[in-house]
Structures are given as C-alpha cells and as structure tokens.
Amino acid sequence: MDGVWRDSDNPGGDLRFSVLGSVRVWRGDQPLSTGSPQQRALLAALLLRAGRTATAGELIDALWGEEPPSQALAAVRTYASRLRKGLGAGVLVSESGGYAIRGLLEGALDLTTAQNLALDAETARNAGDLSRARSLLDQALNLWDGESLAGVPGPYAEDQRVRLEEWRLQLQESRLDMALVQGNHAEAVSELTALTAAHPLRERLRELLMLALYRSGRQAEALAVYADTRRLLADELGVDPRPGLRELQQRILQADPALSESTPRATEPAAVPVRPAQLPMPVYDFTGRAGFVAELSEILASAEGRVVAVAGIGGVGKTALAVRVAHQARAAFPDGQLYVDLRGAGPRGVEPESVLGFLLRALGTPDSAIPDSLEERAALYRSVLDGRRVLVLLDNARDAAQVRPLLPGTEGCAALVTSRVRMVDLAGCHLVDLDVMTSEEALQLFTKIVGEERVESERDAALEVLAACGFLPLAIRVAAARLAARRTWTVSVLATKLADEHRRLDELQAGDLTVKAAFELVYGQLEPAQARAFRLLSLADGPDISLAAAASVLELGTAETEDLLESLVDTSLLESAAPERYRYHDLVRLYARGCAERDEQPPNERDAAMSRLLDFYLATAVGAYAIERPGDRLVDHLEGTEYPGMVFPDRGSARDWLFTEAACLLSLVQQASAIGRLRKGADLLLVLQDLAESGSAFVHYQSAAADLRDLAVAVGDRHAEVRTRVVLAHVHFLAGRFAEADAEARKAGTLCEAVNDPWSTGRVLDTRAVIALHNGHHADGETHLRQAIENFRSHGDEPALAMALCNLSRIHLITGREESAVQLARQGVEISDRLGHTLRGAGARYALALALTATGAMSEAMNLLNEALEVFRASRQQLREGMTLSRVAEVHLAMGDAGAAAGAAEASLAVLGSMGGEWRRANVLTVLGRALDALGQTDRAAACLRDALAVYEALGSPEAEAVHGLLGPSLTA
Numbered sequence: 001m002d003g004v005w006r007d008s009d010n011p012g013g014d015l016r017f018s019v020l021g022s023v024r025v026w027r028g029d030q031p032l033s034t035g036s037p038q039q040r041a042l043l044a045a046l047l048l049r050a051g052r053t054a055t056a057g058e059l060i061d062a063l064w065g066e067e068p069p070s071q072a073l074a075a076v077r078t079y080a081s082r083l084r085k086g087l088g089a090g091v092l093v094s095e096s097g098g099y100a101i102r103g104l105l106e107g108a109l110d111l112t113t114a115q116n117l118a119l120d121a122e123t124a125r126n127a128g129d130l131s132r133a134r135s136l137l138d139q140a141l142n143l144w145d146g147e148s149l150a151g152v153p154g155p156y157a158e159d160q161r162v163r164l165e166e167w168r169l170q171l172q173e174s175r176l177d178m179a180l181v182q183g184n185h186a187e188a189v190s191e192l193t194a195l196t197a198a199h200p201l202r203e204r205l206r207e208l209l210m211l212a213l214y215r216s217g218r219q220a221e222a223l224a225v226y227a228d229t230r231r232l233l234a235d236e237l238g239v240d241p242r243p244g245l246r247e248l249q250q251r252i253l254q255a256d257p258a259l260s261e262s263t264p265r266a267t268e269p270a271a272v273p274v275r276p277a278q279l280p281m282p283v284y285d286f287t288g289r290a291g292f293v294a295e296l297s298e299i300l301a302s303a304e305g306r307v308v309a310v311a312g313i314g315g316v317g318k319t320a321l322a323v324r325v326a327h328q329a330r331a332a333f334p335d336g337q338l339y340v341d342l343r344g345a346g347p348r349g350v351e352p353e354s355v356l357g358f359l360l361r362a363l364g365t366p367d368s369a370i371p372d373s374l375e376e377r378a379a380l381y382r383s384v385l386d387g388r389r390v391l392v393l394l395d396n397a398r399d400a401a402q403v404r405p406l407l408p409g410t411e412g413c414a415a416l417v418t419s420r421v422r423m424v425d426l427a428g429c430h431l432v433d434l435d436v437m438t439s440e441e442a443l444q445l446f447t448k449i450v451g452e453e454r455v456e457s458e459r460d461a462a463l464e465v466l467a468a469c470g471f472l473p474l475a476i477r478v479a480a481a482r483l484a485a486r487r488t489w490t491v492s493v494l495a496t497k498l499a500d501e502h503r504r505l506d507e508l509q510a511g512d513l514t515v516k517a518a519f520e521l522v523y524g525q526l527e528p529a530q531a532r533a534f535r536l537l538s539l540a541d542g543p544d545i546s547l548a549a550a551a552s553v554l555e556l557g558t559a560e561t562e563d564l565l566e567s568l569v570d571t572s573l574l575e576s577a578a579p580e581r582y583r584y585h586d587l588v589r590l591y592a593r594g595c596a597e598r599d600e601q602p603p604n605e606r607d608a609a610m611s612r613l614l615d616f617y618l619a620t621a622v623g624a625y626a627i628e629r630p631g632d633r634l635v636d637h638l639e640g641t642e643y644p645g646m647v648f649p650d651r652g653s654a655r656d657w658l659f660t661e662a663a664c665l666l667s668l669v670q671q672a673s674a675i676g677r678l679r680k681g682a683d684l685l686l687v688l689q690d691l692a693e694s695g696s697a698f699v700h701y702q703s704a705a706a707d708l709r710d711l712a713v714a715v716g717d718r719h720a721e722v723r724t725r726v727v728l729a730h731v732h733f734l735a736g737r738f739a740e741a742d743a744e745a746r747k748a749g750t751l752c753e754a755v756n757d758p759w760s761t762g763r764v765l766d767t768r769a770v771i772a773l774h775n776g777h778h779a780d781g782e783t784h785l786r787q788a789i790e791n792f793r794s795h796g797d798e799p800a801l802a803m804a805l806c807n808l809s810r811i812h813l814i815t816g817r818e819e820s821a822v823q824l825a826r827q828g829v830e831i832s833d834r835l836g837h838t839l840r841g842a843g844a845r846y847a848l849a850l851a852l853t854a855t856g857a858m859s860e861a862m863n864l865l866n867e868a869l870e871v872f873r874a875s876r877q878q879l880r881e882g883m884t885l886s887r888v889a890e891v892h893l894a895m896g897d898a899g900a901a902a903g904a905a906e907a908s909l910a911v912l913g914s915m916g917g918e919w920r921r922a923n924v925l926t927v928l929g930r931a932l933d934a935l936g937q938t939d940r941a942a943a944c945l946r947d948a949l950a951v952y953e954a955l956g957s958p959e960a961e962a963v964h965g966l967l968g969p970s971l972t973a
Helices: 037-047 056-064 072-087 110-126 130-141 155-181 185-198 203-215 219-236 243-253 290-301 318-328 352-362 374-385 400-406 439-450 452-456 459-468 473-484 491-500 502-508 511-523 528-536 547-554 558-570 586-599 605-628 633-637 651-660 662-675 678-687 689-693 698-715 718-734 738-752 758-774 778-794 798-814 818-835 838-855 858-874 878-894 898-912 917-934 938-955 959-966
Strands: 015-018 024-027 030-032 092-095 098-101 307-311 337-341 391-397 414-419 429-433 575-578 581-583
Touching: 015 110, 037 056, 037 072, 037 098, 037 155, 056 072, 056 098, 056 155, 072 092, 110 130, 110 155, 130 155, 155 185, 155 203, 185 203, 185 898, 185 917, 203 219, 203 243, 219 243, 219 938, 290 307, 290 318, 290 414, 290 429, 307 318, 318 391, 318 414, 337 352, 352 374, 352 400, 374 400, 391 400, 400 414, 439 452, 439 459, 439 473, 452 459, 459 473, 459 491, 473 491, 528 547, 528 558, 528 586, 528 605, 547 558, 547 581, 547 605, 558 575, 558 581, 605 633, 605 651, 605 662, 605 678, 633 678, 633 758, 651 662, 651 689, 662 678, 662 689, 662 698, 678 689, 678 698, 678 718, 689 698, 689 718, 689 878, 698 718, 718 738, 718 758, 738 758, 758 778, 758 798, 778 798, 798 818, 798 838, 818 838, 838 858, 838 878, 858 878, 878 898, 878 917, 898 917, 917 938, 917 959, 938 959
Parallel strands: 307 414, 307 429, 337 391, 391 414
Antiparallel strands: 015 024, 024 030, 092 098, 575 581
16 A cells, blocks of 8 residues: 555645654644643554554554543544544544554655655665665655654554664665765765764664774774774674674774675665766768778777777877777777766866866766775776766866876776877877878868858868868868858869968968967958957866856947857857857967967957956955855955956855856966066965865865965965965964965065055954964963954954854863953954944854853853854855864763764864874864774774874974873773
8 A cells, every 4th residue: 555545635735644653633734732642642543554444452552552541432522523623524534442643745744755755765776776776765764854654642652653763774784885885985984974873783873883884984983983893792782793884894904995885685686876978069061081991999899997098299180089088999899878077288287187077977986985096086986987888088188197087997897089289108008190181081071161153163262271270170161161251252262362361371281280270261351350359368277167257358238248258159159158158179278378469459458357357356245245145344455457347146155156256266366467467466366265165166266375375475475475375374273284384474574664554464463373372382372362353343343243252262171261262263253243244253163162062051062163264165164174073072072972072073074184294183183083982882992093193293283182081991002
C-alpha cells in the first residue's frame, strides 16, 4: 500500500500531518490543536496505519498497553470525537467498531512523503545516479523536525519511535555512504563525527567515519576511531568489532591503494557517473586534412591511455582538426568527452589547478569535494576517470608543464592536445606537426564559404587571395567570410584589397604574423566606433569584461556600448561569454593591443581609457563597501573618482557583483602602475578587503597587494606604500603568518609618521594590537588599542571604534577582566547595530560571545555565535565562518554536549580548508581533541592533539604547553 488515502470528495484535501517530530496538524498554513498527549497518541496510531481501520481494542493497547484505565474505551471515544470535530467531517470515520483516517491527498503525511522519496532514491541509486539519490535522501531527511513522535505517550508510539529513528539512521548511513563514493570525504567527516557521538555503538557509522578520515589524509585519526570503538564495545557489550571493521583497520594499516578510490562497495550496484559531452560543434565546412583525421582517429580509438599532441602556428587549424578528430572518435569513448581551452597563446594561460576544478565538476564532483592543491586535484581527477572511457581535448596549451597534470593516465581514456609548441618533453606522446593547407585544400575551403559560382569564374583571383593568406586556414576563413557577406564584391576586388595593403602582405609572409594579417582583414573594415572599442577594450588584463565596465572604458552609454560589442561579436573579433559579458580570444586580444599601440590617437587615450575603468571599478567597489559597512570612514579617505560607478539596490546584489568581478578587479589593481595610478590601485585593494577572506580570491588578492607594494616602493610613492603594507599586514594575519604581518605593520607604522594619512595610522595601530594579542604581548596590544581608539574617536570613525573596542575586549578577556570584556564588546555591538553595520555587527557579536563564554552565559553566547555565523556565511567570509564554527564547538563543549562540539569542530575544519594558516587549524584540532576525549574516543582525540602540538611547537606558540597538559595520563602519546 502506498500510504496515500483517497476519497472522491477529498474531505481532508487541505490537511497536512506530521509525525516525523512532534505530532502536528495544519489546515492550509493554519496549525490546528491536537489536544492532550493521549489524544495525539490516538491520532498518531491512526496516521501510522495508512488508512486502515484500527479497532477500539487495538487503540487501547496502543495508548496504555497491558494496564489500561477502567474508562479506557470511553476515553478513546472522547479523543476520537474531539479529533473528528477539529479535523472536519469525513476525515476521521467510524467503521466496524473502530476508527480510520481517510480522504487525505498525496503528500498530506510527512512520513508518506519521506517513504516515497526514499523509494525514489533507491531507484536512482540502483540506476547509478548517486547525485539524484543523495538529493532525494536529503529531502527525505529534512522532513524530520526532531525525534519522531516526540512527546507522544504509549507503548505503540514508543515502538514506532524506535522504528522510525532506526530508519532515519539507515537513510543517513545510505546518504553518507554515497557521499564517500562520490568523494565528499571532508563534508562526511563532520556529520559522521556528530552521529558517532550520538550513536557510539553503531559500527557502520564508525566504519564510514574511518574511511572518510583516511580519504581526507587523516590516517592516524582513522586508526584511533577503531581503537576507541574496540575499547567501547568491550566495555559496554563485551564483544569485539565486527569483521568488516577489523578488515578496514588492517587495510588502513597497509595503506591499501583501493581505499583511496571513491568506488561503491561490491554489494552495491555500480554507479553510472556523469557523462560529459563538451566537444564544440565541428566546423561545418571543414576541409582537407583527411590523412590526419584518419590517422589520429585510429590512434585515439585504440584508447590505451594514448596522448596525441598537435602543434603548429596560430591559425593553422589545430582546433578545427582536433574537434573533427574528436567527433570522429566519439564512439570509442562512451563515458564522455571533455573540452577545455587552456589559453596558452596569451600572456597568462589557465593554471592547471583551475582546469582540474572545471574538469572534476564536469565529471560530477561537487565543489565541496574538490581539494585545494594541484597534486590532490590531479590525483582525484585520475581516480574519477579510472575504469571509464573518456576523451579529453586540451586546446591551446602553453607547454607540457601545463598539460601533464591534466592527462587521464589510465587505460581506456585518451587525450588530444593542441599547442603552438611541439611537446617533445611530453613522455609517450604521439606528436603531429600541422602545416598550412595545400593549395588544393585552401581552394576547397574558400569555395565552400564563398560559393562555387563566384570562385570558378575568377579562379586566378581566388588563388591570389589564398596566396596572400599564406594558405593559413584562419586567414582564408576570415577573407572568404568577408567576401561572402558582400554580394556586390567580386573575388578580384578582394584580391586587389589584399594586394594594396603592403604591410599586411608582409605580415602574411612572416610566419606567426599571418594570424595578425587575417585579423587585419576584418579590423580594417570596422566602423571607427567599432575599431575604437575593439582596441580599447583589449587593454584590461581581466579574463572578461562586463557591459557596464566596457561602457566606462569607451565613455558611452550602455545601450550604445552593447550595440558596438554585439557587432564585434558578429565579426568574431569578440566573444560573448555570457549575457552582458564579453571576452577576447587570447590571440585576438594581443592583436587588438597592437592595434591600440599603433592606431589609438592621441596616444594618451589608452591611459585615459584605463583610468576610466579604474575609476568605474573603484567607485562601484566603494558603493558595495559602503552598503556592507554603513558609516565607515574609509570612503572619506580615498582618491576621488571622475567616472561614476554602479549603484546597488541591496547588500546581496553588491556582494554578488564583488565576487563575480573579483578576477577583473584584482587584475586591474596589478595594472594600476602602468597608467600611473598607484594610489587608486591601493584604494581599490582596501575596498576589496572582503575578497581577502574568501577562499576563492585570497591568493590573487595577496599577489595583487604584493605587486602593488613593490611598485610603490620602486617609484617612491609612500602614500600607496603605506596602504598596501596595511593590506598585506592584514593578509598575512589572516593566513596565520604573524611574523610577516608584524613586519609589514611596523613598516607601515614608520611610514605613517611621514605620510599624512589618519586612516592608515588608526588601522596600523589596530592591526599591531591584534598581532600583539596573538603573540601574547598583551600590554603592548592594549597600548596600541588605546592609541587606536583615541585616533578613531578624534576622527569620528565609529565603525573602526567598534572594531577596536571588540579587540580590546579580547585583551581584557585574556588578562582576566571578564566583566569589562563583556562591557567593551557590548559597546561594539551597540555601535555596529546603530549604524546598521551587519558585517561588523557580526564581528562584534563574535567578540561578545567569547566574553560571555568566560562568564558562563553559554546560552546567550551560543545565540550570538549563530547570528554571526549566518551573516558570515551570507557574506561569503569563509575564514570568519570557519572560526565562528570553532567557537560554537567550544561553547557546546562547555555546555556538556561533546557530540555537537565535535561536529562543529569538524565543520570548522571543512570550511577553513587551507585558509587561516596552521595556527588556526591547530586551535580547531585542539577543540576537536577535547570533544573526542569527552566522548571517550581517546585514541582519535590523542591523534588530533598530537597534530595540534606539532604545529604549536613548530611555530613556537605558547598554546603548546596547554596541549601538553591535555596529552596527559588519559591521552598518552
């Protein structure tokens, strides 16, 4: 029976019931009263019978068991009457001396919905669609709102509660099992840690936790879980772990390579992975190269882990050939085809780490399971491809070093690489040198595009055009397309135009410069406004450019700018990466920049265009910063802008813009010196500081800041230097590099004496105070903060004052002044809330929670941390989110909930990843170790604490002494 009860009149059509949690009823969105606990027990008993009739005797047994009250039958009738009145006519019916609930629509009972979702998940799993199966199980598990049948009395409810909670655990195990199959190890560790704490005797959870820890590179902890489990089972039940758990321990000890592979257990149906089909559409008029197509298709189809590399000059048709060959060989790769443009022809090819992230996502790997380092990504990539037949087309490679991590490395898969260089240092590679077309092939291509009638009537002229193009396919295609679009032209007209352009003919005969000549054919026909746009938009280093940013470069309205850009897209000189976003092919960008150097008049217009772009980005970023930080005085201490920026309606849209444009913004910071705008570049860095706490942009942000500092030092711009050093001090601090942070802050402080920059002066003092706090120099830290507070008050910088007060609260807390620590942090919260400063308000709540924890006000501290956590997550502040989770773990531990503490600590480690540095990671490991020790998992606790101790000792951190104390008699190394 499917658990859906139907009646032609649907008397309960607008009713919804819940048993996965408290027993509740809604009519539409309006909750209904369910009466006394016994009345809820009667309702639950009827709901769990899925429409079947329950006799009065069965209901009495369900509510009271073997010792019912003397008036039990009358009580049942009373409860039924009250329920019938509340639910409405026709829902609770009397028949055959008993009762039943009828007339409910599908989805009216949460349990029925969960059962259907679980069945669908099992079907998806059997079909190999693990992603869908996990999603369905997530939906099912989200229907629980606490313990099943919470607070419902009676033996029947107790039996059903046990059954439903066991089923819930089975669903969780199944979902986590699939998460490990798909490689989501770090995500699973956090949840499994909490579940094993709540269900310490459930061996399947322990097994999954061991496997997740091992695959996360935490072998010692995985073995410690086994030791804890064996001891617990012996103490509680007098038994040994089951064979599967013992076997897993041995395999971990032996470092069994199969354990690192995310493959399903033998007893489970094999998963069918995502089947990518990313090959670009083949060129419809592809011509010639028949020998190459046949040869390479045959080599690839053998699928013995082969690598084929096609080399040749730009525009020779490498990509067209590779795409044609890849389509020809598709049948030999039933598990999919991957494609990526490595952009190796440009000044900055795509880094292998980024490419591997793209490829892993295309193969079905979730973002949360993709590791940070190149080596780990490459290893996971090869594991995901193992046992599959996939073709990887790597287009436009820079060199062999860029390609090596991207090769499948397993039999059954193959790679096809195109590059401008011969990859003689790519071991085992089949090399192909692609030359220009033969005259016959070139004529065939030209004829296909232009039309046979026009070419045959002017064959000699056609051969002249082909010769001028150097028989280079890209040049031929551009020339032919130009002619095909102009029906009034003859082939002779085109030949004459090519012949008249002496410089172009010279370039066509100069090897790699033939690509420039082909582009020149199109560029020369652009209207002046189009040509100007083509030249100027190429100057920015970002990966692409938005319509709004392009409008600032061109100093035009967005509508006119869009018309220009779309017309350039039509000529293939520009690509539309996404709606209202545009990009150049790498070679086209280089050519366009050459045009800008040659043709842009007056020459200073290039710098003026980049200055407008910098103004646009700075003004827009200032607006986004001001929305996030109302009342912040930084905006009053920035260089003025002449070109306006975008206006955002809310924090969400401002934040989305910031992270979408991150690469473009930081690339422009690195270009600021080229246009003599170092100070504006430094200012842009300051208002982009949220990117510094985002895992995705941290490295680029740090690199941009370091580049700008070095340039400021080189040219003697002390104003820009002091601000970039303030930025770098903050960046080093975030990364846990406290010595480097202190060095930058000290140099910035010295510069402040020579530069009239009150904003930097206050920030340097605050930064030095926080560094001193972490180095244990509390008196120095308090001195710096007192000076910073005086600075902020004298300049009316209330947001900065709130921050400094919270930092002072931390020092008071560490030095034993708990009451004043609470007062200082409360002042910070009050100032931030009054200003509407959401992000700083979250930081102030974090500080107040720390102080309240020390005073024992745990409930208030937990509420504040949860409020802060919500803001940090919404603001994509990965570092702050991770550290707040660590503090949540500490409060859980102080409140005696070690299981929740362990889960929060694991979540903190997962969020932080490689951010925050080793010192912060050691802090979280210490909390995790304490929580695991409280749970009786002493071996795993010791493993965590030893890891933390090693970090502290390497850094010379004072925390090492406390961890030594924790590794006492109960946690001996």
